[in-house]
Amino acid sequence: MSATQAIDLEDAEGLLAADRAGLLRAASNAGAQVRAIAAAHAEGELDSMRGGERPRSVIWVAGRGTAETAGVMLAATLGAAAAAPIALVTEAPPWIGPLDVLIVAGDDPGDPALISAAATGVRRGARVVVVAEYEGPLRDSTAGRVAVLEPRVWVPDEFRLCRYLAAGLAVLQTVDPRLPIDVATLADQLDAETLCNSAAREVFTNPAKTLAARVLDAQAALAGDSAATLALARHGSSVLLRIAQRVVAAGGLADAVAALRAAAELGDSGNAADALFHDEEIDGPLPRRLRVLALTLAGERTVVAARVAGLNDVYLVAADDVPELPDALGGATGLSVPAAAASAEQQLAVLAVRLEMAAVYLRLVRG
16 A cells, blocks of 8 residues: 555445545436436426527537536537537627527636626527526526526536536537437436446446556556547546646647657656666666556547557556446446447546546545
């Protein structure tokens, strides 16, 4: 056990006892958040978005944090398939009008940018959806003239990515029924993922604990090879910093590959000769080697694997890297969906939950 690790990842009782802030419960609520969005959709909360002409554009207005990341993922995965382009902005654009759909997403109903964007959209006749707590100035400026998807399950901001993603999917499905989107199935997939990552499961059968173990005693980086996986890498870096207080870099796969090759040429020490004649008893330990977790979607895996072939300390991380669940742990529930059959946005949501739970485990092992 390392000096920074007070509790072993295999010690389920110790991990649960250390979770005084309820972080595991919060991280496990992704499926519940998504199911709440599906329920709101079924109850008709988005009926005002239906009908009329096909939208000219879908505009996603968000500030910082998980709402912004969700918008990037939606645009990256569905931008080419949706009937209308998806625009990511921080305020309502001057050209917004009755042919546009405006989604205002955030965690602060008092944010002036969100309030101004929603009010502008209403005034210009756009179809507006508010994905935030609907109160205060945000409600006063738009009351009765917008569709609302308020949070029904409260979790800290770092665990809200899947809710924003599900809200965007629900809106896109409403305005463009041709899109193959199933929010309820996404909720089931996230429930299956959290079950796989439960504290009682051992490291070798627990994808989140496996990620935590790989980051625990290493200088690590998260890498993505597309706009979607790069956004996911940045989200993982953010939650590791906010929850586990671990600094893990996030960047493009090309940068990570270049860094690994440079390290290999220099013997991991900055100077090949120094590495060759290094004596730990005299010179102290060598710097920790860089470990890269390459986040990938099923459709990209072959290309990503080819790009990192021959490199040490690179681990491909995909949504289907999950062992079969024994029947006693829920293998017969039918919740697990192979990544090859899951859509890109579903795979991103699954990996986001895995990274969030890995961050929680890294926090808990400190005791």
